[in-house]
Amino acid sequence: MKRITIVLLILMAMTGVGRAKVDLVTLPSRDTVQLTIYNSADMTLVRESRALTLKDGENKLQFSWANTLIDPTSLEMLPKANADKIDIANLTFPPRVTNLGLWNIESSVSGKVPVEITYLTSGLSWRAFYMGTLTEDEKTMQLNGYVVVTNNSGEDYENAQTRLIVGKVHILDEIAELARRQYPYGRPGVVPMPQATPTAPMEDQRRARVVMEALAEMPSGAKEVIKEGLSEYFLYTIEGTETIPNGWSKRLLSFNVDQVPVINLYKYEEERYGPSVVRFLSFKNDKEHKLGETPIPGGMLKVYRGVGDQGHLSYTGQSSFKYIPVDEDVELNLGTVDNLVVEPKVMDFKTENYRFDRRDNVSGWDEIHTFKIEVRNTRDINVKVEIKRNFNTQYWDINNSGDFGAFEKVNLNTVKFTLDLQPRSVKKFEYVLRTYHGDREADWRP
């Protein structure tokens, strides 16, 4: 559906009569269109070029956008030639008409003039999602990145150069809310009604349906996605042009990298994950991992694992991840597992170093816990295990023994043990934790 129309009105001064006669002259069509779609906000910057036929003198250009989601306050027109001879005097939103703007243009040239019209619209969106396929030994992963572009803007953009912005822009008003306003800039003394919270489930349903359609429709050809950094954002430019009719989505391959080395990382932290071990898949967005050209926009990753030599797959799990800058580590949470076990046990407990106040009440003491931690890798691959222990106090000393791997104090009351385990192996270590209580806190030294 073409809902944005442009009408060029030429003001012909009639002699004698003070009032001017307005004539409709041409309906210039869109020559090119470029879409720059954001995903941190429902917003797209549209830039279209059209050729206007201007007359020497006063010209009026009518721009209307009924049933679209254009923010009228963002409308701007710039002549691309003869800029010094064409003065865009004003943009008027006439009374008692909606979705219509009128540019008053004073031109000292007549003939075709290319102009560029830009505006912000709502209703176009994009998201990233990923598919990972692990090798059978889970040492490397094939990683495919996709982008899905969805057009619910009410307007068909044909043969549009499509660009996507990765980044978090700061916006004050929802474009959709600005688009729905009765008066583009509101009216004095009336604070524009805040947008009613969007009916998220409805939206989701619609999105889900659209996405399913998109999945059914395979991308026709692998187009290249050119990526470049701009300010705090990344700009993805999809090669060539795209036609995404209103209501449709399109999936495009963003990148395809084979054999990304991955680490099978398992984490144990009672306070955060409960008594189970959580599996993570870890890699780094850098050259060593055949990535690192650009940041990776956040999205959902579905992980599969190759099974046998017939190319069969088994589904491992999925994880959504955040934006990953270049050189940053990625840790994908694939959920709890049972095939790796971390078992902490208190093996001994005692108290000592009692202090008493003037009334002979207990005012200070030490508690000494001896913990034994057993880590069992029942899988037939190498794994890395991170165990975090949180203490309720900052007054503590620790004494580790056994096969405790790398030890690190994370913050004032948390420590971390990092262990590497061979396939089907067990590691055990112990630590003695002394905590200082009451008046004994004063005797603690960092």
Next chain:
Amino acid sequence: MNGKRNILMVIVLLLICSAISQGRIKLVALPERAATVIRLDNPQATLIEEERVLTLQKGLNKVDFSWKGVSIDADSIRLRALEHTDKVTLLSVSYPPNEAALVWDISSDSDYAETVRISYLLSNIDRLITYKAVADKAETFVDLKSYLVLRNFSGEDFDKARVLLDYGEAFEQGIDHEETKQMLFLKSPKVPITKVWKFDAALLPWDPEKLENQNVGIPVSYRIVNEAKSNLGEFALWGGKARLFQDDGHESTIFLGEDTTGLVPVGEKMELYIGDSRDIVVTQRQMQDTRVVTHKNNRGEAVLYDTDEQITAKIENFKDSPAMLTMIQHIPGQWDMENCNMKYEKKDANTLEFEIQLPARSQAGPAVKELKMTYHRRHLRPGAEPELQIIR
């Protein structure tokens, strides 16, 4: 189009009726509105000044000024004779009951066609200012444009009026009721900008690792100084919404973000928050917080204590360009710094500001800096510790 004319003016010739006047008699010539000025220099209220020619007769004249469908502050209405200032005298102003009107009693020593200027505050007509700035690819300057948006919802059409702002030239512009007009009124190319990244420890999460799948964005702003060096500085920049774009090097632009600015007087800075950087990561941790009891009461309870505290903040720049991060730390109450590995400026008693220069990412990985500060808080009383107060 039928114009809306809701402000009426009638000269009532004083027909000497008997003392019992049943209602008011309205009569005679309707003086046309001549030169009209819409004065928008006060953001709170719009002043309309209009000139009309009154046909005054020698003696007492009653001039009736009434309006409907518009909102005029009756107490704001003023009348000034422009020609025979000392011969034409305004005697009194009366407000008729239950009417949007007032009546001037004017005495004139002769018959005059007198031009008067009537001024009043009219509601629901105002102006907004918006800004559009396009930054160059290197983010060193912006081409700044400012638009004036006239909004007229007053109920009155203005065919032709002189529109006055608090600066710049007056211009002629007509505006109808319910009409909005947007016009360019300031164009300043190449306004230098400074890009600022700001981490405020009181506003942002400390440890991104503890957030499941969420990036902590470091707010990024552009700073513009309203001064001659910036191709500005002629007048205060009014507050309004600013939209920022950036040249993408492909003869196009991307939208960077938007923010509102307050009034920026000459010499002052405008700071526009455009978006968040996820390529600078700050991981702040408290590594020590030890209580040192300095006094106990005779029941043996601690009544006064100091602390030994240590904060570390690792800053990683994953960008391929350098950045200057402003880091703000807060320490409540009385304190003294024992050791700090970076220079800071004490902004107030409890606020420390660090300017941290971050080099670009290198072959070896992100550029990393670590702030480590060890300080003591003094004379704390259990249960009455000072709260962190952030004053902005």
